[in-house]
Amino acid sequence: MTEHRYIWCRNCNEIHHVTPFDRAPGYRMNLGEETxxxxxxxxxxxxxxxxxxxxxxxxxxxxYFPEGQALDPMRVGYVEVTNGKESFVVRSFRNRIEDPLHFELLRGRLKAVGTTASIQENEIRKEMKHHYPWRPSERPDDEKIELFVRLFNEVVRGMDPRQIELCGYDDTASSVAYGVLSSAIVEKLMQECRNHFDQETLSGLRRFIDAHRDQDGVMTLRIVRRYAIEESGE
Ligand SMILES: [Zn+2]
Structure with missing residues (x-):
């Protein structure tokens, strides 16, 4: 995890992010010439x-990165920091994609206000369509894949995210973790699937679920902790 260190000028209320690249020279391509x-x-x-x-x-x-990937250059980020006595939140953002990252100091702290669980829709589609070695008779077509994704979404929406056992963390954002698909959820999902799919598709789906429900499998759940900034007065 990157260490977050900043220098704050209390006179000007300006923030400098201390990074290992601070002193490295930068290069810019200017009309094909590197300066x-x-x-x-x-x-x-x-x-x-x-x-x-x-x-x-x-x-x-x-x-906390409320939206977008941590690597998205336009994302807004919040980092809780301390000077040893008081708590602050550093907000980082860019006004335009070509601008350097801006930092702003808010008095207060990050307060966890809830957790949401969601499925890895796109990863599931990709794995089902392009990678998973289906038995030929069990391979679902695109329409069946969409139906499966919809059913899975519905099952997860009805769950309490706090009940989910975690199995991994996102390297780029500490507010994102991954959760194991428990047997109870698998059962519920299979029950829904039984109303829609034939026997062969069902056994294929079951095999797919079991092959991807833990560690870094695409059937693990994406757990996002939501934060609010609890501001404190001067
Ligand atoms: Zn200053």
Whole structure:
């Protein structure tokens, strides 16, 4: 996990993100020519704020990306940090895709407000259509795959996400985890499927489910913790 460290200028209320790349030179392609940029970000920040009241801020482990992948350049991120005495939330965002990441400091902390579980729809479709070695008589066509995805969605929507046993975490966002598909959920899903599919498709689906329900299988559930920013007054 990346360590989250920042320098905060209390006079200007500006934030600098401390990264291992701080002092590395940057390159930019300009009309086909590569130009080196002076990229000593930390040095520039320290010079700009020399004589000001600077404070180090350290991540406490909670971070949250409300929408989009952590690697999406336009995503907004929230990281809870502390200066040792008070809690803050650093909000990071870009106004335009070509801009550098902006940081903004909010007084308060990240508070977990709930958990949602969802299925990995696209991964399931991809695995069913392109990868899984179906027995020829058991292979579902696209229409059956869509129906299966819909039934699976309905079953998971009716579940309490807190009851799901976790089996892995997303490397890029600590608010995302993966949950095992329990026997109870599998039973419920199979029951729904029995109303719609013939015997051969059913046994194929059952084999598919059992092959992908734990570890990094596509039938594991995506568990997302939701946070709110609990702001505190000055
Ligand atoms: Zn300053």
């Amino acid at each position: 080196e940029l002076p990229m000593d970000d930390r040095g520039a920040f320290m010079r700009r704020h020399s004589g000001h009241r600077l404070e180090g801020l350290q991540g406490v482990g909670e971070r």
